[in-house]
Amino acid sequence: MSATMSDRTLIRNDTAAPSALRVVMLLGGLGIGGAETQAIALASEMQRDGHTVDLVTLADGALRPVVESLGLTLHVLPRVAGLAFTAMPALTRWLTISKPQVVYAFLEVQWLLALAAVSCIRAARRPRVVLGLRTSDYDAQSPQLKARLVRSLAKRSTRRADLLIANSRAGLDSYRAVVPNAPHGVVVPNGIDVTRFMPSPVSRAYWRGIWSIPTDATIVGHVGRLDPVKDHELLLRAFAVACASDVACHLVCVGHGDPDRVASLEQLAEALGIACRVHLVGGQADTSTIYPAFDLLALTSRREGFPNVVAEAMSCGVPAIVTDCGASADIVAGLGEVAPVGSVDAFAIGLTRLRARCAAALAQDSRSHIVSNFSLGAAASRTAAALQSLFQVDTV
Known part of the structure; x- marks a missing residue:
């Protein structure tokens, strides 16, 4: 041979x-x-x-x-x-x-x-x-x-x-x-360690208290370093469009970034009129307790391999909207929403659609999907x- x-x-x-x-x-x-x-x-x-x-x-x-x-x-x-x-x-x-x-x-x-x-x-x-x-x-x-x-x-x-x-x-x-x-x-x-990344009402209440966000508010979460490849600018613009009429909707970004990058994103949030609902909370070594505080996860990356954050969030019962890069679409597998890379309008539409779909059944299906396929x-x-x-x- x-x-x-x-x-x-x-x-x-x-x-x-x-x-x-x-x-x-x-x-x-x-x-x-x-x-x-x-x-x-x-x-x-x-x-x-x-x-x-x-x-x-x-x-x-x-x-x-x-x-x-x-x-x-x-x-x-x-x-x-x-x-x-x-x-x-x-x-x-x-x-x-x-x-x-x-x-x-x-x-x-x-x-x-x-x-x-x-x-x-x-x-x-x-x-x-x-x-x-x-x-x-x-x-x-x-x-x-x-x-x-x-x-x-x-x-x-x-x-x-x-x-x-x-x-x-x-x-x-x-x-x-x-x-x-x-x-x-x-x-x-x-x-994904599905015994570690799992729903937790206690964690949900704790972090919302830390962030001063009401328990009944909707939180769109993003976990990832404040790097241009994660395209936080698109995230902020899409959030401003999708959640413009809902003052009870908040965006929480968990991740480290240099001071200039943080200041730039804060300025953009101010210009978009959403500064009071955008929370740049810095990085955390252990994010397993943070995901349960979210209602849905947003990933706006320009490129990815296998984005752990999507699977980790879904394992915690948090459905996700992602850009179509790397394995992102394979992970959400129809349980979330997928938008083209770089499209503010498409991401805003998907975000609006996912908010409307969020329910206990979707949360359970999201976790079951990760347990079955990505343990x-x-x-x-x-x-x-x-x-x-x-x-x-x-x-x-």
Whole structure:
């Protein structure tokens, strides 16, 4: 049999698939973000299933207490002057000592580090390298030179990896379109801890009290950093249109942002005449108690991979309206509303429609959908199966 690029990995590996894996997950840091929270949750669930998973990061951060509370092994790599590439020798030493079977690198800078470090290890002891695809716009050009350089190097290095794991079909298709010689890839949707993200009348009342919003008011919630890619401007404009006549409707945005960004959004809310109903409340390390305070979730992103916030909100019984990017439409699956990226009018119409649809039955259906399709246990099992496939012999 002749090997195609997609079979290359399976032919190369000729040992029996291990029932218990030794995995290093390589992250950029422990700041609050979708990739970081997903990696931590996935590592914990895989350990419960009998695998050994170590977290290795380039920087410490706010999520360290979460890692420690879960009993995960954590190693923060030393760097010189904060430069990522200077962590490569320390990563090589760590991999040589810990002897993982797989290194799972979650973002592009970490891809490059993992591939470089593994290339320095003797072939007989070299772990497999798995790259995580966490977005869906690999054909886009970043305005930042550094980001463009990293992405270009990452694309050129991809062929040296053993497997791609994308958290959305859109992400995998996007990457294959720009890197035709990429290795075999699989789609593993992110997983949600449905025992943690669940409805809570107590949390609902608590946060509404903190925000000084009446218990009977409608809250449209948004969770995500105050970054232009999240398109808060569209959110504010659509909210102003959809909720113009309802003074009991409030918008709560949970997420960190630099002072200039916050000031700009506050000025826009003032200009739209909705400042008294818009609440920019800052970021929270644990959002599981916040979602139940919402009546619906809005996601206006220009690009996404698998937006955890949508599935987390739905797991809490909060239906969502999203822009059609990444896996967003697949997550809501007809239970919410979907609008084209960048369209204020379409998003406002969808927001109005979803408000009219909100009811106890829709809330329950939203949670049931996530429990059935996007549980953390399912994500851990799918990830383990994908990693174990690297050690199976191609017998065809």
